Amino acid sequence: MSTADGGPRSSSERRTTDRAESSGVPERVGVIGGGRMGAGIAHAFVLAGADVVVVERDADAAGAASARVLESVRRSVARGGTDRGFDALAAAIETATDAAALADCGLVVEAVPEDLELKLEALGRAERVLAPEAALATNTSSISIDGLASGLDRPERFLGLHFFNPVPASQLVEVVTGTATDPALVDDAEVWIASLGKTPIVVRDSPGFASSRLGVALGLEAIRMLEEGVASAADIDAAMELGYRHPVGPLRTTDLVGLDVRLGIAEELHRRLGERFAPPELLRRLVADGHLGRKTGRGFYEWSEQ
Ligand SMILES: NC(=O)c1ccc[n+]([C@@H]2O[C@H](COP(=O)([O-])OP(=O)(O)OC[C@H]3O[C@@H](n4cnc5c(N)ncnc54)[C@H](O)[C@@H]3O)[C@@H](O)[C@H]2O)c1
Numbered sequence: 001m002s003t004a005d006g007g008p009r010s011s012s013e014r015r016t017t018d019r020a021e022s023s024g025v026p027e028r029v030g031v032i033g034g035g036r037m038g039a040g041i042a043h044a045f046v047l048a049g050a051d052v053v054v055v056e057r058d059a060d061a062a063g064a065a066s067a068r069v070l071e072s073v074r075r076s077v078a079r080g081g082t083d084r085g086f087d088a089l090a091a092a093i094e095t096a097t098d099a100a101a102l103a104d105c106g107l108v109v110e111a112v113p114e115d116l117e118l119k120l121e122a123l124g125r126a127e128r129v130l131a132p133e134a135a136l137a138t139n140t141s142s143i144s145i146d147g148l149a150s151g152l153d154r155p156e157r158f159l160g161l162h163f164f165n166p167v168p169a170s171q172l173v174e175v176v177t178g179t180a181t182d183p184a185l186v187d188d189a190e191v192w193i194a195s196l197g198k199t200p201i202v203v204r205d206s207p208g209f210a211s212s213r214l215g216v217a218l219g220l221e222a223i224r225m226l227e228e229g230v231a232s233a234a235d236i237d238a239a240m241e242l243g244y245r246h247p248v249g250p251l252r253t254t255d256l257v258g259l260d261v262r263l264g265i266a267e268e269l270h271r272r273l274g275e276r277f278a279p280p281e282l283l284r285r286l287v288a289d290g291h292l293g294r295k296t297g298r299g300f301y302e303w304s305e306q
Contacts, residue, residue: 023049024195026106026135030055032122034065034095037139038111040167043072044196046092047082053094053101062095069093072168099125107192109161111139119143120151127152135185137161141212142268145178145205155180159189162209174209175200207272208265215253216265220280222250226300227282233300251300255293263287 029045031038034054042052046069054069056062070090077086094101099122102108108126112118119138127136136158138148149155160176173193177186186202193200203210222236231239237249254262263284269277286292286299293299 024191025050026192027051028053028105030102030105030108030126032099032102032108032110032126033057033112034062034068035111035113036068037163037165037167038109039065039068039072040165041109041111041139041163042069042093043076044163044167044198046073046089047076048196051092051094053096053105055096055099055101058097062097066093066095076168099129102126103129103131105130105134107135107137109137109139114140114142116143116147119148123148123158124151127154133157135159135188137189139163142208142265145176145181149178149180156182157185159185160205160209161189161193162211164211171199172211173198173200174211175202176205176209177202178205208269212265213269213273215250216262216269216277219250219254219262220266220277220283223254223280223283223300226251227280255299255301255303257293258295259283259287259292259299 025045025048027050029042029050029052031042031045031052031054034042034056038054042054042065046052052069054062054065056065070093073089073093074086076082077089082089108130110119110122110126112122119140123136123138130136132154134157136152136154138145138158138160139162140148140160141162145158145160149158152158155178159178159181160174162174162176164170164172173196175186175189175193190200190202201210207213208216218240222240225231225236226233230236233251237252240246240249248256263279266277266279266283270279290296291298294303297304
């Protein structure tokens with residue numbers, strides 16, 4: 001499906017035309033932290049038919065979060081990605097600085113920065129105002145779900161919903177189950193994610209979940225192959241792009257994600273899963289030299305020329 005401005009229409013946008021018949025998302029959804037991910041998550045639920053409240057840390061941050069969500073909504077409307085008008089969608093978005101605004105939500109997704117204490121505090125504040133049957137989720141990419149659940153009174157109503165960046169264009173959401181997560185909540189979460197036009201996969205709480213663990217494993221092996229002189233970076237990437245139909249090879253992906261980001265994840269997986277995730281020397285050296293990938297102009301490739 002193409003759009004008026006020629007860009008591809010995301011699957012979440014396609015789904016919204018069905019919204020009136022069968023919106024499978026909770027009527028009111030809360031998002032804590034309206035940054036890059038939180039704004040994307042808010043946008044996805046608004047398009048799927050929910051009323052959304054974004055809770056931020058202060059009024060300035062709330063204003064910025066509101067602008068981010070509204071800009072995404074404006075783009076979706078301009079592309080024809082929704083059958084509702086901008087004003088109706090904008091009216092379904094609210095921002096607040098007090099967790100009390102989350103009280104009537106059927107689902108709250110926490111998307112504050114990746115810091116254990118910050119997340120425990122944000123989740124605890126939300127749980128205190130939510131109805132007992134409401135669901136609480138975190139968008140953490142690396143913190144243990146069980147670790148976060150240990151700070152909650154109702155761990156059975158808590159799970160991970162790991163959205164990918166950028167949210168509107170990504171197809172996948174990892175539904176991460178903690179030891180105490182109620183299986184009925186997992187079923188509900190799968191329906192919600194499908195209603196956003198995305199595909200849920202269910203993953204038990206474990207380091208790197210499914211996506212980072214597999215993605216980093218492939219990336220580290222590709223770096224070791226480059227280190228050993230098995231093939232050039234371009235040929236290693238071509239092996240996966242042409243041989244296995246990966247849209248982007250593992251070294252180019254590492255350049256796009258950031259070598260420093262990948263090194264950080266590898267160190268964490270090394271600590272928790274053992275030697276097979278030991279970061280290669282080449283990765284450490286490139287990071288130490290400031291070659292972090294596309295954002296610095298050089299990683300495994302030269303980006304200034306591309
Ligand atoms: N950026 C990514 O590629 C990506 C991908 C998947 C998951 N994640 C995860 O999503 C989460 C958010 O990441 P992000 O990239 O959106 O970060 P971000 O820095 O863009 O956004 C965080 C937002 O949280 C707000 N915030 C901070 N403290 C708060 C508080 N106490 N109460 C309410 N709001 C508060 C900030 O003002 C900011 O708007 C992290 O856990 C991250 O690991 C990020």
